[in-house]
Amino acid sequence: MEERGSPDGDPARSLEQGPEGPETPIQVVLRVRPMSAAELRRGEQSALHCSGTRTLQPPAACVQPRPAARSFSCTVFTFGQTGSGKTYTLTGPPPQGEGVPVPPNLAGIMQRTFTWLLDRVQHLGAPVTLRASYLEIYNEQVRDLLSVGSPRPLPVRWNKTRGFYVEQLRVVEFGSLGALMELLQMGLSRRRSSAHTLNQASSRSHALLTLYISRQTVSMPPGDPGEPPVGGKLCFVDLAGSEKVAATGSRGELMLEANSINRSLLALGETGGHCISLLLDPQRKQSHIPFRDSKLTKLLADSLGGRGVTLMVACVSPSAQCLPETLSTLRYASRAQRVTTRPQAPKSPSPTAKQPQRLEIEILQLQEENRCLRSQLGQIDPKASRLSGARVAWAQRNLYGMLQEFMLENERLRKGQSQLQSSRARAWDEQRVLAQQVQELERRLLCACNRHQPHPGPAPPCPCVTAPAPRCHALPPLCSCCHLCPLCRAPLAHWACACRELHLPQVFGPKAPGGVPLSAQPPPWAPPCDPGSAKCPRERSPSDWSQTRVLAEMLMEEAVVPSAPPLPVGPPDTSPVLRGGAAVPNLARRLEALRDQIGSSLRRGRSQPPPSEATRSPSRVLPPC
Numbered sequence: 142m143e144e145r146g147s148p149d150g151d152p153a154r155s156l157e158q159g160p161e162g163p164e165t166p167i168q169v170v171l172r173v174r175p176m177s178a179a180e181l182r183r184g185e186q187s188a189l190h191c192s193g194t195r196t197l198q199p200p201a202a203c204v205q206p207r208p209a210a211r212s213f214s215c216t217v218f219t220f221g222q223t224g225s226g227k228t229y230t231l232t233g234p235p236p237q238g239e240g241v242p243v244p245p246n247l248a249g250i251m252q253r254t255f256t257w258l259l260d261r262v263q264h265l266g267a268p269v270t271l272r273a274s275y276l277e278i279y280n281e282q283v284r285d286l287l288s289v290g291s292p293r294p295l296p297v298r299w300n301k302t303r304g305f306y307v308e309q310l311r312v313v314e315f316g317s318l319g320a321l322m323e324l325l326q327m328g329l330s331r332r333r334s335s336a337h338t339l340n341q342a343s344s345r346s347h348a349l350l351t352l353y354i355s356r357q358t359v360s361m362p363p364g365d366p367g368e369p370p371v372g373g374k375l376c377f378v379d380l381a382g383s384e385k386v387a388a389t390g391s392r393g394e395l396m397l398e399a400n401s402i403n404r405s406l407l408a409l410g411e412t413g414g415h416c417i418s419l420l421l422d423p424q425r426k427q428s429h430i431p432f433r434d435s436k437l438t439k440l441l442a443d444s445l446g447g448r449g450v451t452l453m454v455a456c457v458s459p460s461a462q463c464l465p466e467t468l469s470t471l472r473y474a475s476r477a478q479r480v481t482t483r484p485q486a487p488k489s490p491s492p493t494a495k496q497p498q499r500l501e502i503e504i505l506q507l508q509e510e511n512r513c514l515r516s517q518l519g520q521i522d523p524k525a526s527r528l529s530g531a532r533v534a535w536a537q538r539n540l541y542g543m544l545q546e547f548m549l550e551n552e553r554l555r556k557g558q559s560q561l562q563s564s565r566a567r568a569w570d571e572q573r574v575l576a577q578q579v580q581e582l583e584r585r586l587l588c589a590c591n592r593h594q595p596h597p598g599p600a601p602p603c604p605c606v607t608a609p610a611p612r613c614h615a616l617p618p619l620c621s622c623c624h625l626c627p628l629c630r631a632p633l634a635h636w637a638c639a640c641r642e643l644h645l646p647q648v649f650g651p652k653a654p655g656g657v658p659l660s661a662q663p664p665p666w667a668p669p670c671d672p673g674s675a676k677c678p679r680e681r682s683p684s685d686w687s688q689t690r691v692l693a694e695m696l697m698e699e700a701v702v703p704s705a706p707p708l709p710v711g712p713p714d715t716s717p718v719l720r721g722g723a724a725v726p727n728l729a730r731r732l733e734a735l736r737d738q739i740g741s742s743l744r745r746g747r748s749q750p751p752p753s754e755a756t757r758s759p760s761r762v763l764p765p766c
């Protein structure tokens with residue numbers, strides 16, 4: 142699975158790049174191997190004539206490590222048909238025996254490069270870390286040729302820093318030519334190979350041996366052992382040879398391998414060819430390059446993207462039997478010769494390693510940005526610019542003013558709220574004092590009523606006097622008693638009831654007769670008015686008296702003479718006089734007498750002067766009754 146954000150086309154173009162090198166042409170060399178013993182046995186003719194004895198140009202082998210040491214990505218390809226000498230060109234002849242060294246003049250490009258590189262490293266002032274990885278791509282599977290255990294398929298991934306890379310690929314540090322050669326032999330021995338008609342040891346995979354060259358500085362710690370170090374990279378690519386299955390006689394698994402090899406080479410050829418054609422056209426260099434066709438092209442993206450240093454070694458057989466493949470290889474090599482690349486080092490993740498270069502780039506970018514901004518400022522209408530500045534100043538002033546206003550308003554509101562709270566507290570206090578005064582007035586009135594009642598013996602004390610002053614007559618919850626004190630059951634003057642406005646219509650009807658305000662109407666038990674008196678609001682109706690009679694019967698549990706008004710008495714339990722059966726024959730008369738007494742008492746109460754403004758003050762304490 143590819144890492145998210147991987148590009149569809151040129152991954153190298155999406156990488157964070159470092160400094161560029163000069164434009165460099167792809168180096169292409171041709172190597173024609175000698176006629177093999179098998180070809181000679183078959184009587185094949187040589188179709189190629191070389192001008193010199195050395196077909197591999199000596200400078201080509203030594204020119205690659207130099208840019209690699211300067212942090213560039215360098216790649217050496219060997220390509221050609223199967224059996225043309227690609228592996229031989231890179232690795233030289235196989236060892237003749239244990240401990241038998243290969244003559245230097247027969248050494249392959251790898252050995253020559255290793256020797257040159259290690260020699261240079263020893264003469265460098267700064268320490269250099271050398272590491273190597275070796276992998277093969279077999280049937281589109283990447284296998285680690287240096288793995289500790291048996292090789293297993295590894296995924297190819299991509300990120301912006303490294304581009305395409307093989308996950309969990311073992312990277313081994315080495316410090317000597319001998320150690321590197323051991324790694325090379327280890328990989329070669331594990332590489333898949335088979336025998337066919339054209340090659341007894343034909344490689345069935347593409348092999349990539351990569352050397353990582355990193356120069357350490359004091360401020361740059363060595364990298365993670367599992368991670369390839371940042372720096373120069375030198376990759377040797379030994380491609381599996383293209384082959385005509387008919388010519389090689391491959392069958393079964395060999396034929397499947399051949400097909401896979403040819404497919405990947407076709408992708409590489411097409412990609413390479415396409416890449417080359419793109420690279421040849423400067424105006425198309427930024428076009429899409431299809432690297433995703435195979436793992437081979439992904440892992441060679443550095444070279445195929447035109448940002449590395451590339452050496453291509455075209456290997457051909459001199460046999461006339463191989464002439465069509467030889468011509469194809471030569472055409473491809475000829476075309477590649479015309480390609481130029483501009484090597485570009487990958488951007489180092491180390492902040493200190495490339496600090497001067499990065500700072501220099503940032504300075505250039507900032508200078509460019511500054512120039513653009515100045516240019517844009519110059520194009521802006523000066524009037525608009527002034528207007529914009531004035532608006533900003535206005536907005537700032539306005540915002541500041543709004544903030545100040547808001548704070549002042551908030552302060553005003555807070556003060557007002559505090560005043561309202563204190564006013565409300567005072568009003569509550571006044572209400573409480575007024576309620577107490579009303580209660581006290583009612584209690585006094587009731588006491589006055591009780592004092593004016595005639596009793597056969599000593600008058601029983603009014604419970605309202607002996608009991609602590611209850612909030613009964615004036616407080617709304619207790620007004621449901623309606624004319625009866627809920628504590629002492631004593632009838633109240635109707636004007637002492639806070640709900641009299643609501644309850645009087647239930648007694649007298651919805652409308653007050655005679656147009657007199659209902660609050661001024663006497664209670665049902667009030668004595669009848671003197672017909673001649675001007676103060677009498679109205680005459681008693683029969684219904685008034687009937688209600689009074691019902692009330693009296695309830696109190697006495699006996700029939701009451703219809704003409705008698707109800708008796709204002711105390712609680713039933715405390716009224717032995719009224720509840721006694723012996724007093725029944727005189728009840729009518731007594732009730733009449735009591736009615737007169739109450740009437741006079743109420744008249745006295747009404748004749749009291751209204752309270753002055755001073756006495757209405759809630760803070761004024763009433764005198765005791």
Ligand SMILES: Nc1ncnc2c1ncn2[C@@H]1O[C@H](COP(=O)(O)OP(=O)(O)OP(=O)(O)O)[C@@H](O)[C@H]1O
Nearest residue numbers: 174175223224225226227228229340343344381382
């Ligand atoms: N320059 C050379 N001098 C002598 N022998 C060579 C030379 N090049 C190749 N040979 C011999 O030719 C044979 C094939 O070479 P090699 O295996 O390198 O070909 P190849 O292109 O890698 O083949 P394949 O693609 O099938 O792996 C080998 O036996 C090798 O020793």
